[in-house]
Amino acid sequence: MAEQATATTDAPVRALAWTGDSLHLLDQRRLPAEEAWIRADSAAEVAAAIRDMVVRGAPAIGIAAAYGIALAARRGDDLAAATAALAAARPTAVNLAWALARLQRCVDAGAGPDAIVAEAQAIHAEDVDINRRIGAAGAALLPGAGAVMTHCNTGALATGGHGTALGVVRSAWAADRLDEVWAGETRPWLQGARLTAWELQREGIPVRLFVEGAAAWLMQRGSVQAVIVGADRVAANGDVANKIGTCGLAMLAREHGIPFIVAAPVSTVDVATADGASIPVEQRPADEVLACAGQAIAPAGVAAWNPVFDITPARFVDALVTERGVIRDPGPDAIAGLVDTPAAAP
Amino acid sequence: MAEQATATTDAPVRALAWTGDSLHLLDQRRLPAEEAWIRADSAAEVAAAIRDMVVRGAPAIGIAAAYGIALAARRGDDLAAATAALAAARPTAVNLAWALARLQRCVDAGAGPDAIVAEAQAIHAEDVDINRRIGAAGAALLPGAGAVMTHCNTGALATGGHGTALGVVRSAWAADRLDEVWAGETRPWLQGARLTAWELQREGIPVRLFVEGAAAWLMQRGSVQAVIVGADRVAANGDVANKIGTCGLAMLAREHGIPFIVAAPVSTVDVATADGASIPVEQRPADEVLACAGQAIAPAGVAAWNPVFDITPARFVDALVTERGVIRDPGPDAIAGLVDTPAAAP
Numbered sequence: 001m002a003e004q005a006t007a008t009t010d011a012p013v014r015a016l017a018w019t020g021d022s023l024h025l026l027d028q029r030r031l032p033a034e035e036a037w038i039r040a041d042s043a044a045e046v047a048a049a050i051r052d053m054v055v056r057g058a059p060a061i062g063i064a065a066a067y068g069i070a071l072a073a074r075r076g077d078d079l080a081a082a083t084a085a086l087a088a089a090r091p092t093a094v095n096l097a098w099a100l101a102r103l104q105r106c107v108d109a110g111a112g113p114d115a116i117v118a119e120a121q122a123i124h125a126e127d128v129d130i131n132r133r134i135g136a137a138g139a140a141l142l143p144g145a146g147a148v149m150t151h152c153n154t155g156a157l158a159t160g161g162h163g164t165a166l167g168v169v170r171s172a173w174a175a176d177r178l179d180e181v182w183a184g185e186t187r188p189w190l191q192g193a194r195l196t197a198w199e200l201q202r203e204g205i206p207v208r209l210f211v212e213g214a215a216a217w218l219m220q221r222g223s224v225q226a227v228i229v230g231a232d233r234v235a236a237n238g239d240v241a242n243k244i245g246t247c248g249l250a251m252l253a254r255e256h257g258i259p260f261i262v263a264a265p266v267s268t269v270d271v272a273t274a275d276g277a278s279i280p281v282e283q284r285p286a287d288e289v290l291a292c293a294g295q296a297i298a299p300a301g302v303a304a305w306n307p308v309f310d311i312t313p314a315r316f317v318d319a320l321v322t323e324r325g326v327i328r329d330p331g332p333d334a335i336a337g338l339v340d341t342p343a344a345a346p
Numbered sequence: 347m348a349e350q351a352t353a354t355t356d357a358p359v360r361a362l363a364w365t366g367d368s369l370h371l372l373d374q375r376r377l378p379a380e381e382a383w384i385r386a387d388s389a390a391e392v393a394a395a396i397r398d399m400v401v402r403g404a405p406a407i408g409i410a411a412a413y414g415i416a417l418a419a420r421r422g423d424d425l426a427a428a429t430a431a432l433a434a435a436r437p438t439a440v441n442l443a444w445a446l447a448r449l450q451r452c453v454d455a456g457a458g459p460d461a462i463v464a465e466a467q468a469i470h471a472e473d474v475d476i477n478r479r480i481g482a483a484g485a486a487l488l489p490g491a492g493a494v495m496t497h498c499n500t501g502a503l504a505t506g507g508h509g510t511a512l513g514v515v516r517s518a519w520a521a522d523r524l525d526e527v528w529a530g531e532t533r534p535w536l537q538g539a540r541l542t543a544w545e546l547q548r549e550g551i552p553v554r555l556f557v558e559g560a561a562a563w564l565m566q567r568g569s570v571q572a573v574i575v576g577a578d579r580v581a582a583n584g585d586v587a588n589k590i591g592t593c594g595l596a597m598l599a600r601e602h603g604i605p606f607i608v609a610a611p612v613s614t615v616d617v618a619t620a621d622g623a624s625i626p627v628e629q630r631p632a633d634e635v636l637a638c639a640g641q642a643i644a645p646a647g648v649a650a651w652n653p654v655f656d657i658t659p660a661r662f663v664d665a666l667v668t669e670r671g672v673i674r675d676p677g678p679d680a681i682a683g684l685v686d687t688p689a690a691a692p
Contacts, residue, residue, distance in 0.1 A: 185635065187557035209644055209648060210651045211533035213594060214591070214656070245557075292643070295640065297531070297539045305528075306556075
């Protein structure tokens with residue numbers, strides 16, 4: 001991967017850019033201190049960038065993987081090997097498998113490199129459109145004033161653009177239906193502090209950070225009118241895999257009578273996965289918990305547990321917002337209907 | 347304050363040591379990287395050490411303040427001014443006011459410097475004894491096997507020795523009634539990662555760290571058999587002020603049917619405070635959330651909310667363990683009886 005510094009600009013926030021013969025990825029590990037871009041010229045380089053968390057966020061991972069196949073097709077590389085490498089890069093997000101399956105259908109239909117590139121670009125463009133629909137549907141669901149709490153980063157940086165849960169925040173802010181955002185810092189990777197605060201600050205949307213431990217106290221004080229998060233996978237029964245910390249927020253929101261909303265594209269729904277217990281939850285090295293911002297914070301040799309995701313039982317989800325609208329209290333029937341339903345006309 | 351390095355030894359973990367004419371405080375801000383001791387020669391230096399979190403933990407703060415008065419008495423300093431300076435050092439912990447009131451009664455009774463020093467030493471020695479009683483009572487309350495979750499640091503470092511909630515852990519481990527401890531890292535000050543993991547590792551008690559966001563998922567997986575925490579103040583109705591993050595753990599424990607236990611000396615109970623709403627909750631600078639281990643983790647200028655404590659409503663407390671035994675489902679009557687009851691014979 002080639003690395004190149006790019007000066008801060010007033011351009012919209014974006015995680016990736018396709019140049020026609022390479023994929024440029026904003027190195028999210030280095031935000032907010034630095035806006036550095038990495039160039040990937042092959043599927044293997046894209047897979048490494050996904051694995052190493054240069055790019056993260058389920059929809060953005062899916063788009064990056066699609067461009068990875070496009071690069072392999074352009075280079076004449078083995079497409080089956082490229083697909084296998086990309087599929088293995090991260091285990092939990094279903095969008096990755098979804099994007100690769102869509103490209104595979106294109107390949108199976110005999111598409112050449114140009115058509116494969118076009119398919120990847122279509123996935124990217126559709127994602128932005130999908131997020132704007134999610135944003136509009138979700139914004140209408142918010143109380144219309146007050147503050148929302150969010151977790152991790154589900155914004156432009158996590159998607160093709162606009163964002164899922166943070167897309168709802170953007171749309172609600174644009175519609176003057178929101179006063180403030182409470183962003184959890186999201187240890188151990190600090191996506192809330194590093195990425196969400198950066199995106200929102202850049203767009204002038206008022207944001208306040210808090211440590212995860214403060215979530216319940218914020219709710220108890222009446223400071224939060226809704227909790228909105230993204231999803232890495234939604235099972236057939238409505239269980240939701242998302243960033244570690246999500247299921248606790250869902251339970252605390254229920255305890256306080258605060259709506260808990262999940263915003264995600266239909267591609268995140270995996271009807272082949274019966275329930276949350278069937279979702280593989282990625283474990284990452286203990287070192288990520290034993291350090292913070294590159295500094296050791298615990299005694300050497302101490303053990304730590306570092307699951308990347310947790311499973312929120314469907315009964316704690318008050319609403320699932322997709323590009324096809326809002327499902328209240330999502331359960332198996334509504335989830336099945338969602339996947340079978342064709343998209344409504346714009 | 348004079349600073350002096352002390353080599354790591356196999357001595358028991360302790361937060362403070364009285365030498366007869368000065369108070370030595372282990373600088374807890376520098377653990378676990380370094381065991382450095384600070385010497386305080388006056389009440390003003392002790393007050394500064396409390397304010398700057400060289401020493402922390404409600405009981406340890408009370409003991410340090412008592413020695414601060416002892417130093418003032420030895421030096422012939424103005425005791426009213428010393429008391430005022432110490433009382434203002436931290437607002438939430440009631441042990442601080444309790445210790446100062448006890449020293450005041452001693453002064454009012456005409457005690458000279460030696461008697462005042464002896465009273466401070468008595469408070470210190472009694473705290474260790476109290477913690478051993480809390481430990482024994484709490485250990486009997488634990489399931490007898492499995493893992494307990496704890497938060498922040500309530501160990502020898504937070505007290506005169508042994509610890510409150512962590513004293514229960516120590517006693518349970520010694521009685522072979524415990525397999526493992528799950529310690530939340532406790533952002534923003536990371537007392538769990540820096541202090542609790544250090545204490546437990548040093549004593550050979552198995553400990554695993556987790557980020558606060560992972561607490562609910564740990565409970566959902568059935569990995570936790572009890573949650574045990576300390577308290578900075580217990581109100582007359584049983585509401586508990588403790589480290590930010592506590593009330594969320596209490597609610598999540600209830601959701602999962604896991605006992606939530608508060609361990610604290612009777613001196614933490616403040617019957618003059620009707621309920622949690624009357625407890626002042628200290629707010630600290632946003633900078634502590636915007637940085638981790640001294641490194642900036644968020645964009646410059648972003649806002650953050652940094653309450654040090656939260657209030658756990660009494661209804662979420664399954665048991666309150668003091669040196670006088672166990673109160674199940676603590677409410678106003680039991681709390682009043684606790685304070686009125688003389689200590690049982692050893």
